[in-house]
Amino acid sequence: MSGEKRRYTRVEDTELRRLRESDxxxxxxxxxxxxxxxxxxxxxxxxxxxxxxxxxxxxxxxxxxxxxxxxxxxxxxxxxxxxxxxxxxxxxxxxxxxxxxxxxxxxxxxxxxxxxxxxxxxxxxxxxxxxxxxxxxxxxxxxxxxxxxxxxxxxxxxxxxxxxxxxxxxxxxxxxxxxxxxxxxxxxxxxxxxxxxxxxxxxxxxxxxxxxxxxxxxxxxxxxxxxxxxxxxxxxxxxxxxxxxxxxxxxxxxxxxxxxxxxxxxxxxxxxxxxxxxxxxxxxxxxxxxxxxGEGEDLDKFSVEVDYWTQGRFSDYEQNLQQLHQQLVEGESSLTTEQLKHLSQQILDQEPQLAELLEQAKLSILGSQMRAEIAANVVDALKDLGYSRVGDTYEGDDNRNTFVVKLKNIAGDEVVTVIRPEAEFGANSVAINTFSPTLVDEQATRQNADAIFNLLNEAGIETVGELQCEQEADSRYQDLRQVQQRATEQVQPNKSQSSPQS
Structure with missing residues (x-):
């Protein structure tokens, strides 16, 4: 038998500002x-x-x-x-x-x-x-x-x-x-x-x-x-x-x-x-x-491939610039002054987009690390309930994707937590899937979920909305090897979208 408990989370505003700016x-x-x-x-x-x-x-x-x-x-x-x-x-x-x-x-x-x-x-x-x-x-x-x-x-x-x-x-x-x-x-x-x-x-x-x-x-x-x-x-x-x-x-x-x-x-x-x-x-x-x-002894440095972390948007941006360059060069003998002014404005409109792409790459990395940190909190919460870590992976072996961590207790019950990024930075859906060779103990699964979300709240990760319960767990994530090998599509950032609000 199996079941799923899912809730949306987001990082507190002060923590988000620290991550985006000072840290x-x-x-x-x-x-x-x-x-x-x-x-x-x-x-x-x-x-x-x-x-x-x-x-x-x-x-x-x-x-x-x-x-x-x-x-x-x-x-x-x-x-x-x-x-x-x-x-x-x-x-x-x-x-x-x-x-x-x-x-x-x-x-x-x-x-x-x-x-x-x-x-x-x-x-x-x-x-x-x-x-x-x-x-x-x-x-x-x-x-x-x-x-x-x-x-x-x-x-x-x-x-x-x-x-x-x-x-x-x-x-x-x-x-x-x-x-x-x-x-x-x-x-x-x-x-x-x-x-x-x-x-x-x-x-x-x-x-x-x-x-x-x-x-x-x-x-x-x-x-x-x-x-x-x-x-x-x-x-x-x-x-x-x-x-x-x-x-x-x-x-x-x-x-x-x-x-x-x-x-x-x-x-x-x-x-x-x-x-x-x-x-x-x-x-x-x-x-x-x-x-x-970080700062001082806690300072960490990461090399960032901007095109990878922007899911190809950096290459699209460069291609747009190259097309403008082609128009400018080919139009040297034909562009009127008004056409040239229009093209010049198009070039100026491209300037802020580079900063936006670099910021997007940074947030994508921070979001990836955030999912791994949420998983670490899940492991800590379930250890006290008799579970031990089996393994973890990013879906499709891609650090931009959903992070999955699997734990198991001595009775053979498996808890697979799926941390999926939402469009808004700092927001994730956390789905706790329980797989059991016997009947699922609803009280035990709720206890697991409460322990996890309480620990996340203590770590500055707020829960949003009501706890959603499903009778069936998402079996697509039970086998970590299949999860790692699976081809997926990444979440597309969109400022107009957001996860459910409290």
Whole structure:
């Protein structure tokens, strides 16, 4: 005959806080955090320079193309290119100054990082994330600064264009005043002006990612140039010249807009790339951590395989980061600024999850030890009632699972206690299964259960709810060898779930 007595238990709140905070600490097994941060910074700087190199080459091609212009637009374009060149150089200097500040800040914070590493992973991550936040803010501050710079550049550019337009207008007036009878001269000027603007337009089409940063705008201006061509074919030279001038001014504005948006995009991309590389570096460094429990002579240390104790969630997390990395790398030539901002936010949303996974691994280990300690209390309680320990095991030989301990008395009665984890940390169900070759003595089984739960209460493990009684014991746990060999599914932590409340 057999029977089962089952009750839910949980650890007292004060004991839970002690276990979670003061009596257990996770530490990194690697002491190279400053070096890793520095390596990521250098990698990001190299990547940035590689992305900026084609922009410098574009600038050189634009300067070379100016000599092919036929009208007064040549001098306007040469001055514009000089202003853009100075702006790009200033952008590079500001970027370098920002990177230098980041490097100096890292060197200054090395001692604090080392001190934080000694205090445990939680403090280390706080210092680490603070540094990353300052690094990210450097890039965002540069975005704001570049916006102000371009506002000034646009004003300077328009003032210069007004002077250039006056020179061009005098050239046109000269044709009108001195060559009234020679309409061919005006026609030729309109054609030359159209050819120049078309060349500038074509160059922008080839050199700038206008559909990415200003979709549809260049196509609209190309349509305006078709109207200029129609004016020329209709012999309306004055209208052709005026329309070509207006289209050029719009092209010049569009070029400044594209330059500004490109540099803004570069900074947002750099911030997202740095955040993601730092996260991936941190994941790689924390696959295995160390758990310290106790103080002084009672200090114990455990090596923690984070992926194992999080039941594969650490690998899932890393895979998510790798997918974001793939999107970022593959999208370097296609992501719009808004898409990049969205992707950057997704990366930032991943940051706290690593700390949650590390905490989950710690709690999983503490929960496993807690089940073993409950089993030890069960053994102590039943020894006084004439039982001796037969053996114990984790189900499936997996320390994350249910813990089973078996005792037996001289009469052949077996008591198999099954300690199964619940979703809430510190909560377990404790099932006391009695197997007897004769009739089960209900009074004896209740006495066993009372002895066990009373001892657990004394040890700071509260009982929750009423004692549940079943006529039949759970025979799946009677044979410890089968329990050890059995494949099982682990309990999935869920903060919204909890064991029965008292």
């Amino acid at each position: 257990s600490r996770l530490r990194s097994l690697r002491n190279d955090l400053p070096e890793r941060l520095n390596a990521v910074q250098q990698q990001c700087q190299r990547q940035m320079q590689q992305r900026l190199a084609p922009l410098e080459q574009r600038s050189q091609r634009q300067e070379q193309a100016i000599s092919g212009l036929r009208t007064g637009l040549q001098s306007l374009e040469r001055e514009t290119q000089q202003r853009l060149k100075r702006q790009r150089q200033e952008f590079q200097r500001n970027l370098q100054a920002s990177e230098n500040r980041q490097q100096q800040r890292l060197q200054t914070e090395v001692s604090r990082l080392e001190g934080a590493m000694k205090q445990g992973l939680s403090q280390q991550r706080n210092e680490y994330l603070s540094l990353l936040g300052q690094q990210r803010q450097e890039y965002f501050s540069l975005v704001e600064e570049q916006d102000r710079k371009f506002t000034g550049l646009i004003l300077e550019e328009r003032q210069a264009r007004e002077k250039g337009q006056q020179i061009l207008q005098r050239q046109i007036d000269s044709v009108v005043d001195n060559l009234q009878a020679e309409r061919e001269q005006k026609q030729q000027l309109a054609q030359d002006l159209l050819a120049d603007v078309q060349m500038i337009c074509q160059q922008m089409d080839q050199e700038y990612q206008h559909e990415r940063f200003a979709p549809g705008k260049l196509a609209q201006l190309q349509g305006e140039l078709e109207l200029v061509q129609q004016n020329i074919e209709a012999g309306v030279s004055e209208a052709a010249i005026a329309n070509a001038q207006q289209t050029y001014l719009k092209l010049a504005d569009l070029r400044l807009e594209l330059e500004k948006k490109e540099q803004e995009w570069q900074l947002y991309y750099q911030a997202a790339f740095a955040d993601l590389q730092n996260l991936l570096s941190e994941v790689d460094a924390n696959r295995q951590v160390e758990l310290e429990m």
